Every structure is written in C-alpha cells, then in structure tokens.
Amino acid sequence: MSTNNISTDTIKVWDPLVRIFHWSLVLSFFLAYITEDDWMNVHVIAGYTVALLVAFRIVWGFIGTRYARFTQFIKSPSQVISYIKKMREFDVPHYIGHNPAAAAMIISLIISLIMVSFSGMVIIAAEGQGPLAGTMFATVNAEWMKDLHELFANFTLLLVLLHVAGVVFSSFLEGDNLVRAMVTGNKKLRNEVLQK
Numbered sequence: 001m002s003t004n005n006i007s008t009d010t011i012k013v014w015d016p017l018v019r020i021f022h023w024s025l026v027l028s029f030f031l032a033y034i035t036e037d038d039w040m041n042v043h044v045i046a047g048y049t050v051a052l053l054v055a056f057r058i059v060w061g062f063i064g065t066r067y068a069r070f071t072q073f074i075k076s077p078s079q080v081i082s083y084i085k086k087m088r089e090f091d092v093p094h095y096i097g098h099n100p101a102a103a104a105m106i107i108s109l110i111i112s113l114i115m116v117s118f119s120g121m122v123i124i125a126a127e128g129q130g131p132l133a134g135t136m137f138a139t140v141n142a143e144w145m146k147d148l149h150e151l152f153a154n155f156t157l158l159l160v161l162l163h164v165a166g167v168v169f170s171s172f173l174e175g176d177n178l179v180r181a182m183v184t185g186n187k188k189l190r191n192e193v194l195q196k
Helices: 016-034 040-063 077-088 100-125 142-174 178-184
Strands: 006-012 186-190
Touching: 016 040, 016 142, 016 178, 040 100, 077 100, 077 142, 100 142, 142 178, 178 186
Parallel strands: none
Antiparallel strands: 006 186
C-alpha cells in the first residue's frame, strides 16, 4: 500500500464552489429520488436544482480553479484501467486532484444526471409544464420517457453507491480522508513526487 512518506502538510485542492456544488448535488439528488411518488412539487424542484448544479459543474469544469478543470483530471480509458489494476494491488500513485477512477466516475455521474434531468423535463413538458413545454419534446411518449427517467435515476443511485465505495477504498489506499477533503478543501501533501 502506498501510504509511505505521508507528511502532515496539506494542500488546498477543492475550492468552495466545488464543495458547495458537491454537497448540494448529494442533497438535491437524494431529495428528488425519495420524493418521486409522494411529493411531486418537491421532486420537480429538486430535479431542476440537480440540472442547474450539473450545468454549473460543466461550466466550472472549463473555467474553474485548477483542480476543478476537466483538463486537469480526465484521463484516457487505458489510464483508468491501469489505475484500477493498481488499486487491486493496493499500490496506487497519489493524485493531488481526482485520480483516474474518480475522474471516470465523475464523467459517468454527469452523463447519467443529464439523462435523468432531461427525461424529467420531457415528462413534465408532455403536461405543458417546464422549459421544454411547447417544443417538439412535449410530443414524446411520456410513458416511455418515464421508464427512461426511472432507469437513469436508479443507474445514478448505483453510480453513487460505487462512488462512495471508491471514496472509502481510496481513502484507505491513499491514507487521506477524502470525505473530509471535500468538506475542508484540503488533502494531505505527500513527500514523494505527486501526480498532477
């Protein structure tokens, strides 16, 4: 396990907007997920909040701070596979920002959340509501779209569970509490050469 040479020094990695986005998204997604059948107004508001947060994160991924930018952390599929193999061997390189597996998860979550949000907007457009009302999307078969919406909502929940498991495992491998890092913005700074 690559926990040798860990210093007590920290480095500021996650800016306040990334942290606010992250925890707001967690709250909004779960609020939307648990209110689907019972409190439709809450469900719709939480869903719009998810959509706006994802839109913000995409923009921030291009213009945000160093470790928030997609160019800083998105890796090729071969790099992701190589990193996952090293995870199985308990010997991962240290990344200041997102590691390749986390980066792949972020992209997967963004895509899945876009599909959940879009399908939800199409569903209510069929009822003459929302930003897509009166467009060609309002004529899409609502039952088919409800199935798609539910599929991606459940798929997103699966990704979230995998993400949490990955955070716990990566925290163990890297010797750093990644949940705390997403609260404080700071990660441990290692003495060895760091992966940028």
